[in-house]
Amino acid sequence: MAGEVISLPPRWRRHTDPEHGVVAAARCPVAGRTGVVPLIRLEVAPVRTSLQRWRTDDLDATAARRQDFEVDDEDEFDLDGREVAYRRFGFRRGADDLLCEQWAWLVDGRGFTLTCTVGRGDYADFCDLFEAVAGTFEPDVGAVA
Numbered sequence: 001m002a003g004e005v006i007s008l009p010p011r012w013r014r015h016t017d018p019e020h021g022v023v024a025a026a027r028c029p030v031a032g033r034t035g036v037v038p039l040i041r042l043e044v045a046p047v048r049t050s051l052q053r054w055r056t057d058d059l060d061a062t063a064a065r066r067q068d069f070e071v072d073d074e075d076e077f078d079l080d081g082r083e084v085a086y087r088r089f090g091f092r093r094g095a096d097d098l099l100c101e102q103w104a105w106l107v108d109g110r111g112f113t114l115t116c117t118v119g120r121g122d123y124a125d126f127c128d129l130f131e132a133v134a135g136t137f138e139p140d141v142g143a144v145a
Contacts, residue, residue, distance in 0.1 A: 006042050007136035021045050034119030036096050047111035055085040055104050066091035099123045103134045
């Protein structure tokens with residue numbers, strides 16, 4: 001990658017997996033009060049439709065794979081000069097009650113999805129951090145596979 005696409009929290013364990021579309025990912029070094037370790041993941045994939053259609057289709061597919069899936073909030077707005085589709089949704093994974101915040105950008109035929117996952121009870125402790133990370137998104141499309 002030629003430049004940093006997004007700023008991740010310091011001290012979080014980071015990795016990438018460009019062959020599988022993972023531009024950047026980070027794992028908090030400690031679990032929240034709920035016992036769930038917060039995660040941040042930025043992925044990229046080719047998109048041949050509109051931002052709205054892509055996000056609707058993806059949310060439908062996510063809902064089909066998740067237990068007790070429920071959308072808490074959804075919006076489309078301008079974030080630092082870029083159109084973004086925002087979704088917040090909850091689901092269960094085993095005994096864990098999880099909440100995801102998801103921002104998505106469509107840039108030159110590439111769909112970037114930032115997903116931040118936390119235990120529902122820890123959301124208030126991390127929501128400002130997740131929003132701050134989303135605000136640092138700067139795609140370098142030529143540098144991202």
